[in-house]
Amino acid sequence: xxxxxxxxxxxxxxxGTSVKIECRSLDFQATTMFWYRQFPKQSLMLMATSxxxxxxxxxxxxxxDKFLINHASLxxxxxxxxxAHPEDSSFYICSVNRGGTEAFFGQGTRLTVV
Amino acid sequence: AQSVAQPEDQVNVAEGxxxxxxxxxxxxxxxxxxxxxxxxxxxxxFLLKYITGDNLVKGSYxxxxxxxxxxxxxxxxxxxxLVSDSALYFCAGGDTGTASKLTFGTGTRLQVTL
Numbered sequence: 351x352x353x354x355x356x357x358x359x360x361x362x363x364x365x366g367t368s369v370k371i372e373c374r375s376l377d378f379q380a381t382t383m384f385w386y387r388q389f390p391k392q393s394l395m396l397m398a399t400s401x402x403x404x405x406x407x408x409x410x411x412x413x414x415d416k417f418l419i420n421h422a423s424l425x426x427x428x429x430x431x432x433x434a435h436p437e438d439s440s441f442y443i444c445s446v447n448r449g450g451t452e453a454f455f456g457q458g459t460r461l462t463v464v
Numbered sequence: 465a466q467s468v469a470q471p472e473d474q475v476n477v478a479e480g481x482x483x484x485x486x487x488x489x490x491x492x493x494x495x496x497x498x499x500x501x502x503x504x505x506x507x508x509x510f511l512l513k514y515i516t517g518d519n520l521v522k523g524s525y526x527x528x529x530x531x532x533x534x535x536x537x538x539x540x541x542x543x544x545x546l547v548s549d550s551a552l553y554f555c556a557g558g559d560t561g562t563a564s565k566l567t568f569g570t571g572t573r574l575q576v577t578l
Binding site (some may be wrong): 354394 | 506507566569
């Protein structure tokens with residue numbers, strides 16, 4: 351199956367700084383990737399759909415200026431949490447769909463803002 | 465619009481006993497349903513899916529799920545639980561069969577004890 355790699359696995363940053371999370375599709379050229387967010391003891395919520403070469407599509411309630419998504423190549427999408435605050439602390443997961451009926455998830459990135 | 469519900473926050477079962485993790489769904493069209501497992505600080509791993517066809521779906525690690533249209537359910541089952549099955553299980557629904565833009569249930573923590 352497709353291999354999806356996220357980096358970093360965990361990051362601690364100071365409030366007010368920005369953090370970039372990378373999602374790489376290692377063996378598949380993905381025109382679309384998905385970013386999810388998971389709060390402690392809660393389910394995953396779709397944040398946005400990352401589209402290669404065009405603007406991301408954000409779900410309702412997700413601030414696009416807060417969560418910048420760049421999908422500059424077919425194997426890499428990045429999520430930048432800008433001016434991070436403690437309430438942004440969460441587990442962020444990306445997924446890739448190969449056009450079939452199965453989504454492949456990255457290992458996730460745990461962000462802690464202090 | 466679609467929604468997925470997992471009515472149990474936690475399921476406890478003794479090793480060797482059968483297990484069931486419940487999931488019900490509500491969709492406006494054909495249901496596309498998935499089960500994923502998540503280990504601590506890890507991404508999601510695909511277990512199985514229902515797109516069409518047989519109501520009993522067999523997946524990874526000995527898991528299976530039964531699609532029941534009349535009860536709008538897609539319960540995850542395993543005949544004999546293992547301690548290593550202890551994890552967080554998510555039921556998810558897709559708006560198409562391509563597993564994109566998944567809607568997740570709230571998750572059920574399975575605890576298997578000796």
